[in-house]
Amino acid sequence: MAENAKKTYAGFVALVGAPNAGKSTLLNKLMGQKISIVSPKAQTTRIRTLGILTEDDTQIIFIDTPGLFAPKTRLDRAMVQAAWQSLEDADAIVLLVDASTRKPDESLSILTDELKRRKKSAILALNKVDAVDPTRLLPLAQKANETGVFSEVFMISARTGSGVEDLHVALKKRIPESPFYYDEDQICDLPTQILAAEMTREQLYRQLQQELPYAAAVLPESLEEKEDGSLVIRQTIIVTRATHRPIVLGKGGARIKSIGEKARADLTRLFERKVHLFLEVKADEKWQDRPAFYRMFGLDYGKRT
């Protein structure tokens, strides 16, 4: 029997980079569907999210991570820690750099030094080439090559998909022979309710101004399947201040309605069925200090206060 068994390949690819580099956008592009949330605000991803792509004999497990930055708060520390940790489990590392920023070389050199310190080699993906003057890319790629940290350099647009297939092919080559880690039809490792709560959190990032989304969380309350196959999902949006509550609700409830509508549309696509979404807004000054919250989202609460 064993001799006839088909060879399979499976492994982990970590997507790392500064906040806003486009890691989650790239994950969704590689997966061909949205499983990780994306917004123009930095530090959108809080939880390490696995995207599981099984094609024929190969299973690539992409690890989307929170952005790497200098942490200030407890939540920041837990996020950055989770991101660095993901490198330890990876068969390949993709360092994503937003080439469209004013000084992409600064972000590149900080992260390159850190990879060196950790004795890791990576593939560099210069992202957002759709928004960059191409003459700026070559010097950046050259500089990266000189560091000796990168085995390959790709120029991609996670948004348009340009260059993403080449990157995918290169990654596939690095996946070792191994049994599959996940069921062939599983696409994500987040519990369904948390994945659903993330879709709502994306709307907080997209629809609320400035700092408010950073001080907010979305807690899953329940998810039930009705007899007709539709899903009833209840979630609570937690804000840190009572004064934030009316902002999230909006005039006559208009904002919360819009948040709910957009999240529901995503959930309908994700679960491929009718979804009823009920949102409540509560204030809890201390949610960022509650260990239970970190446990629920798989983050390390840490010791330092």
Ligand SMILES: Nc1nc2c(ncn2[C@@H]2O[C@H](COP(=O)(O)OP(=O)(O)OP(=O)(O)O)[C@@H](O)[C@H]2O)c(=O)[nH]1
């Ligand atoms: N023009 C352009 N924008 C992009 C591209 N990739 C991502 N973006 C945009 O960049 C912003 C950040 O994208 P995300 O995918 O959320 O970035 P991230 O690296 O996951 O960010 P964090 O989770 O905050 O660390 C979003 O507004 C994306 O639409 C790209 O290739 N071109």
Ligand SMILES: [Mg+2]
């Ligand atoms: Mg992200």
